Amino acid sequence: MDIGWYLTVSALIFAIGAAGVLTRRSPLVVLLCLELMLNAANLALIAFARMHGNAEGQIFAIIVMVVAACEVTVGLGVIVAMRRRRLPIDVDELRELQG
Amino acid sequence: MNSVKLFAWLTLALPLAGTIAIALIGRKLPGRGAGWLGSGALALSFASAIGALVSLQGLEHDHRQVVAVGWDYAETVGVDAQISLLVDPLSVFMILVVAGVSTLIHLYSVSYIGSDAGYVRFFAYLNFFVFSMLLLVLAGNFLLLIVGWAFVGAASYMLISFWYRRGTATEAGMKAFVINVLGDVGLVLGTYFIFKHAGTLDFLTTFESVQDDFAYNDADLVAGCILLLVGAFAKSAQVPLHTWLPDAMEGPTPVSALIHAATMVTAGVYLIARMHPLFEWAPIAANVGAIVGCVTLLVAGSIAIAVTDLKRVIAYSTMSQIGYMVMAVSAGAYAAGLFHLMTHAFFKALLFMAAGSVIAAMAGQQDLDKMGGFRRAMPFTFGCMVIGGLALAGVPPFSGFFSKDEILLLIGDRGGWYWILYVAGYLGALLTGVYTFRMIFRAFFGEPVAQARELEEGHLHHADVHTNPANDEVEDTEVGFPGPEHHIAEREPTMKIAMGTLALLAIVGGLLQIPKVTHVIDHFLEPSFADSTLYEREPSGGLIAFGLVLGALVGIAGIAVAYLIWVKNPQIAVRARERLAPVHLFLVNKWYFDELIDLLIVRPAQWFGAWAQQTFERVVVNGLLVGGTTGVVRAGSSAVRAAQTGFLRYYAALIVVGIVAMTLYFLLVS
Numbered sequence: 001m002d003i004g005w006y007l008t009v010s011a012l013i014f015a016i017g018a019a020g021v022l023t024r025r026s027p028l029v030v031l032l033c034l035e036l037m038l039n040a041a042n043l044a045l046i047a048f049a050r051m052h053g054n055a056e057g058q059i060f061a062i063i064v065m066v067v068a069a070c071e072v073t074v075g076l077g078v079i080v081a082m083r084r085r086r087l088p089i090d091v092d093e094l095r096e097l098q099g
Numbered sequence: 100m101n102s103v104k105l106f107a108w109l110t111l112a113l114p115l116a117g118t119i120a121i122a123l124i125g126r127k128l129p130g131r132g133a134g135w136l137g138s139g140a141l142a143l144s145f146a147s148a149i150g151a152l153v154s155l156q157g158l159e160h161d162h163r164q165v166v167a168v169g170w171d172y173a174e175t176v177g178v179d180a181q182i183s184l185l186v187d188p189l190s191v192f193m194i195l196v197v198a199g200v201s202t203l204i205h206l207y208s209v210s211y212i213g214s215d216a217g218y219v220r221f222f223a224y225l226n227f228f229v230f231s232m233l234l235l236v237l238a239g240n241f242l243l244l245i246v247g248w249a250f251v252g253a254a255s256y257m258l259i260s261f262w263y264r265r266g267t268a269t270e271a272g273m274k275a276f277v278i279n280v281l282g283d284v285g286l287v288l289g290t291y292f293i294f295k296h297a298g299t300l301d302f303l304t305t306f307e308s309v310q311d312d313f314a315y316n317d318a319d320l321v322a323g324c325i326l327l328l329v330g331a332f333a334k335s336a337q338v339p340l341h342t343w344l345p346d347a348m349e350g351p352t353p354v355s356a357l358i359h360a361a362t363m364v365t366a367g368v369y370l371i372a373r374m375h376p377l378f379e380w381a382p383i384a385a386n387v388g389a390i391v392g393c394v395t396l397l398v399a400g401s402i403a404i405a406v407t408d409l410k411r412v413i414a415y416s417t418m419s420q421i422g423y424m425v426m427a428v429s430a431g432a433y434a435a436g437l438f439h440l441m442t443h444a445f446f447k448a449l450l451f452m453a454a455g456s457v458i459a460a461m462a463g464q465q466d467l468d469k470m471g472g473f474r475r476a477m478p479f480t481f482g483c484m485v486i487g488g489l490a491l492a493g494v495p496p497f498s499g500f501f502s503k504d505e506i507l508l509l510i511g512d513r514g515g516w517y518w519i520l521y522v523a524g525y526l527g528a529l530l531t532g533v534y535t536f537r538m539i540f541r542a543f544f545g546e547p548v549a550q551a552r553e554l555e556e557g558h559l560h561h562a563d564v565h566t567n568p569a570n571d572e573v574e575d576t577e578v579g580f581p582g583p584e585h586h587i588a589e590r591e592p593t594m595k596i597a598m599g600t601l602a603l604l605a606i607v608g609g610l611l612q613i614p615k616v617t618h619v620i621d622h623f624l625e626p627s628f629a630d631s632t633l634y635e636r637e638p639s640g641g642l643i644a645f646g647l648v649l650g651a652l653v654g655i656a657g658i659a660v661a662y663l664i665w666v667k668n669p670q671i672a673v674r675a676r677e678r679l680a681p682v683h684l685f686l687v688n689k690w691y692f693d694e695l696i697d698l699l700i701v702r703p704a705q706w707f708g709a710w711a712q713q714t715f716e717r718v719v720v721n722g723l724l725v726g727g728t729t730g731v732v733r734a735g736s737s738a739v740r741a742a743q744t745g746f747l748r749y750y751a752a753l754i755v756v757g758i759v760a761m762t763l764y765f766l767l768v769s
Contacts, residue, residue, distance in 0.1 A: 021751050030747075095745025 006047035014040035025090050027082075031075045038068045103158070104167035106151035107186045110194050111237055113144040114201075114230035118223050125219035134209035137222035141205050141229060145198040152191050163187055163626040164303060166239050177298060185239035185302055189627035192437060192620075193236035193369055200361045200444045201229045203597040207452055208353040210591035211459070214582035215351075221261060225357065228254035232362050236369055240300040241290040244370075248286055248330065251363045252279035258358060259350040264579030267569040271346035278343045282333025285326045286370075292323030293377065306376040306630065316381055324377055324384030327370060331388070335367030336418045337425055338395045342693050344418055348410040348465075349569065351581075352455030355410055360417045360451050361444035368424040368440050372433050375631055379431070388429030389510075393520045396422030398690055400530030404537065405686030407467045409454050412538045416491060417447055419527060423506050426520060431633030432509035438612050438620045439506055442498035446490035446605040452588070452598050453484040457542055459585035461550050462562040467538065472547025476554035480588050481543050483598045488539050490605040492532040493654035495647075498608035503528060504650040505612060511646065512638040525653050532657015540665040559587065614643045 013036055020033030042061040049057025082089060117140025125133035155163055169182035184190075205225060212221050231254050235247030256279075260272030290300075296312040296319060297305040313320040331337070336344035347359050358364070371378060371388055378385040399418035406412055420443050427436030457473060457480060458465055474481050490497035493504070507528075511521040550560040561584070565574050576583040588594040611619040628634040664671045676683050685691070 018755055022748055022755065025748075091747040094747070 003047055003051050007044055010040045010044040010047065012040075013037075013043065025092050027075070027079050027089060027091055030091060031072060031079075034075075035068060035072065038064055101165075102154040103151055103165045103186050104184070106147045106154060107165075107167055107184050107190075107194075107237060108169075109147035110144050110151060110198060111184070111230065111233050113140050113147065114226045114233065116140060117144075117226040118230060121219060121223040121226060125223060131209055131213060131218070133219040133222045134205070134212075137226050138202065138205040138209060140226060141198060141202040144229070144233070145195075145202045148191065148194040148198045151186060152195060155186065155188065155191055160626060161629075166301075166303065168239075172242070179240075179299055179301060180242045181240060181301070182243065183239035183301070184237040184243075186237065187627045188624045189369075189372060189437070190237050192441070192624060194233055196441050196444050197229065197232050197236060197362050200448050200601075201225075201232075201357060203600055204353050204357040204361070204448060204452075206593050207356070207455075207597035208351075210586050210593045211353055211455055212351060212582070213586055213591075214584040216576070216578035216580075216582060217261060221258075221351070224254060224257050224261070225353075228258065228358060228363070232366070235366055238302075240302055241294065241305075242300050245283070245286055245290065248334070248366065249283050251358075251366065252276060252283060252334070255279065255347070255358050255363055258354040259347045261350055261354065262580055264577070265349070265567055265574065265581075266572075267567060268349040271343070271349040275343040275347050278333050278340050281340065282330040285329030285333065289323045289326030289328075289330065292319050292326060295319065302373070309376050309380050313380060316383055320377060320381045321383050324374070324381045325387060327374060327377075328384060328388050328391070331367030331370045331425070332391060333367075334370075335364050335421045335425060336395075337367065337391050337422065338398055339692060339696065341395065341399070341418055342689075342696060345406075345411045345414045345689070348408065348414050352410065352451055352458060355414070356448045356451035356455070359414065360447040364417060364421055365424065365440045365444070368421065368428055368436055371425065371428040372437060375428070375431075375433060375628065378429065379631060379633065385429045385431075389426050389517075389520060392422045392424070392426030392429060393523050394422075395419065396426065396527040397523055397530070400527045400534065402686055402689050403534035404530065405683060406689075409458065409465045409467055409470070409538065409542065410451070411465075412467070412534060413447070413450050413454055416450075416531065416534060417443075419531065420447065420491070423503060423524065423527070426510065426524070427506040430510050430513060430517060430520065431631070431636075432506055433628050433631065433634060434612070434621045434624050435502065435505035435509050437624065439499075439502035441620075442490065442502040442605070442608045445601050445608050446487045446497075446499055449483055449598060449601040449605050450487035450491065452594070452601070453480045453487060456480040456588040456594065456598075457484075459587045460554055460560060462560050462585055463565070463568055463581060464550075465568045467541045470542045470548060471545040472543070472551045473554075474543040476547065476551045477543075477587065477589055479595060479598070483588070483602050484539055484543065486602045486605055488535045490609075492535045492657055493528055493650055494532075494658070495651050495654075496606075496609065498605050498610075500650060500654065501609035501613055504646050505614065507650070508614065508638050508643060508646045509636065511642060512636055525649060528650065528653045529657045529660075532654050533661045536658045536661035537665050540661060544666050545669075554587075559585070559590070561585075614638075614647070615640070 017033045017036030017038075017040060020036065021030055024030055024033065042064055045057040045061045045064070049055065049061075079089065082094075087094065117137050120140070121133050121136055125136065128136065155165070158165075164185070164187040167184040167186060169184070171180070172182050173180040205222070208221065208225065212218060215221065228251060231247055231250030233247075235244060235251055238244040238247055253276075256272045256276040259275050260269045262268045293305060294300060296317075297308060298312075299305055309320075329340070333340040344359060344364065348355055350359070378388070396419045399415045399422060403412050403415035403419065406415065420439070424436045424439050424443070427433075427439065456477065457470065460473065460477060460480075461470060464470075486497070490499040493500045495501075503524075507521055507524040510517050510524065547555065553560050565576055565581070565583070566572060567574055574580045586594065588598055611617060612621065625634070664675070688694070
């Protein structure tokens with residue numbers, strides 16, 4: 001099977017994720033979309049690893065998953081904390097750092 | 100270390116040790132202990148000075164210039180800053196005069212200042228002053244000279260402002276300090292001009308090579324010497340930097356006697372004498388010194404006739420006499436100038452001490468208008484005053500007669516335009532006789548005032564309300580003001596001893612150097628001036644005889660004039676004052692020197708300061724430089740700040756757009 005298809009799917013998922021990050025206002029959905037983008041990158045990594053026939057890309061994909069898991073933990077923690085302090089769950093409302 | 104060096108260091112170290120000891124333990128000593136400690140330190144210092152004299156005379160004639168190097172203070176590129184003393188006849192002469200007169204004045208102060216709350220502080224300062232003065236005259240290089248020079252200025256400031264809660268005294272102290280610092284600046288810059296060519300700070304090395312380093316009347320040397328003269332004029336109260344000296348009379352009387360008559364103000368004379376190889380190689384500068392000295396002696400003499408403050412009369416007389424000395428050493432009559440320095444130290448310190456005694460009898464009042472008839476009440480003080488006055492007026496055989504005459508003789512001997520100085524000198528001598536005896540006649544003759552009558556009955560006048568004599572402000576007698584009681588020479592043995600010794604010296608001091616008879620000073624100082632072309636000239640016998648007779652006549656004539664005006668027929672004084680009202684006003688206002696300096700220097704400086712603050716500081720510095728920089732930064736940052744919206748999605752979009760743009764770029768390039 002041609003590697004092009006894998007990459008097409010990967011690019012598609014990445015674009016969907018990016019579009020989600022840019023358009024959605026709920027931080028939960030933004031995190032979900034970020035996850036999509038990471039997984040798109042993982043798909044591309046694994047596809048190339050398969051093409052070259054070695055394991056380096058796959059190992060790298062696992063590391064990305066670990067990082068993604070950490071990121072989700074922190075991100076969800078932040079969202080829970082926001083909820084507790086009764087802050088609006090909306091990334092556009094949270095702009096206190098503006099200049 | 101040979102004995103000359105040892106004695107020189109000892110002379111210098113003892114007053115310093117005295118200062119430290121008095122400052123540390125003075126308060127714990129009983130009674131007048133601090134005063135005795137200070138006097139003792141000075142007496143030992145004077146003994147060391149005599150030791151230095153004896154061991155210096157024991158050396159070969161040509162080896163009487165000993166440099167005692169303590170240690171290298173700093174040795175950097177081309178600068179040889181050493182702690183070194185130059186012990187030669189000139190410096191030994193000076194330390195003898197300084198330490199000797201200081202010892203007597205300390206002895207006088209033990210009683211005179213006895214009731215003052217600042218007794219201990221006074222002696223700590225006084226010892227410090229003597230240390231500074233000895234450092235100045237013993238310095239073996241320009242660096243140490245400048246240090247001593249600045250120290251005596253600081254000591255003078257502290258002692259003028261000794262009664263620091265008296266407003267007039269603190270103002271006078273500041274005035275003295277500012278003018279003295281002007282002189283310090285002159286001295287430092289002058290040193291620079293000389294160092295630039297000589298390449299060394301050491302005196303003897305500089306002097307030896309002056310004729311190789313500089314051309315005759317070289318512009319740099321003349322500039323350097325004139326700057327040194329600025330230092331000398333400021334310290335020695337010569338026109339136009341003299342205005343601080345009369346105001347310095349705000350200090351206690353022993354201070355006036357020690358610093359502002361006998362020692363510090365003669366530092367300028369010493370400086371010119373010490374720098375004589377430079378001045379002889381730059382006669383233009385030397386002539387400036389001679390002319391300024393001559394102008395000063397006339398200006399000060401004329402003012403002394405009009406002022407009514409007892410101490411200020413003597414202060415102007417000091418200026419006038421220092422004018423003679425500056426004129427003498429500038430015109431090459433070194434031994435004569437220094438001889439006059441010595442005799443002047445004796446009789447002027449004596450006059451101040453006697454004046455202090457009179458002021459004490461008046462309970463602090465210094466105005467001659469309020470004095471009179473103290474002759475019977477204070478016979479001892481009167482006797483001392485008359486001896487000092489006769490010596491000052493130059494009546495034979497008192498000391499001032501010989502020294503003043505020697506100066507004028509040697510100046511007349513130089514011929515040429517120096518004849519103008521010669522004539523002006525005798526005119527000044529006439530003025531000297533008049534103002535000296537005006538002061539004595541007004542204070543001691545005539546109807547006794549209430550204070551004098553009280554004293555005749557055995558009670559020392561005591562003011563019920565203590566006031567500042569300068570402006571009649573009411574003061575208390577706490578620390579920072581004069582003490583509650585005053586002390587007169589008639590009742591204090593230490594004051595009597597000090598004044599008696601000085602009176603004796605004022606009478607016989609002149610015998611050291613009588614033309615054609617004795618040449619003690621000439622011969623003693625000769626090694627210091629061995630390289631001078633002007634030293635030990637022999638005036639003709641005719642000139643000597645003429646000068647001696649004229650000097651005696653002029654001195655006596657001055658006294659006679661004073662007697663006629665202020666004793667015989669006091670109406671003359673009143674009528675003369677009315678007839679010559681503008682002249683009197685001019686003299687009473689001290690030739691308007693204060694106003695002139697105010698107009699020419701103080702006001703422009705104030706105007707410039709105001710301009711600098713209000714216009715330059717506010718508009719240029721604050722508005723343009725500081726405000727401009729902050730404005731640029733602020734405008735830039737507000738422009739950049741606009742990009743920081745805080746919208747998370749906006750940042751994400753920027754990242755995406757950025758990455759896409761970069762990717763496209765690389766794709767297109769490859």
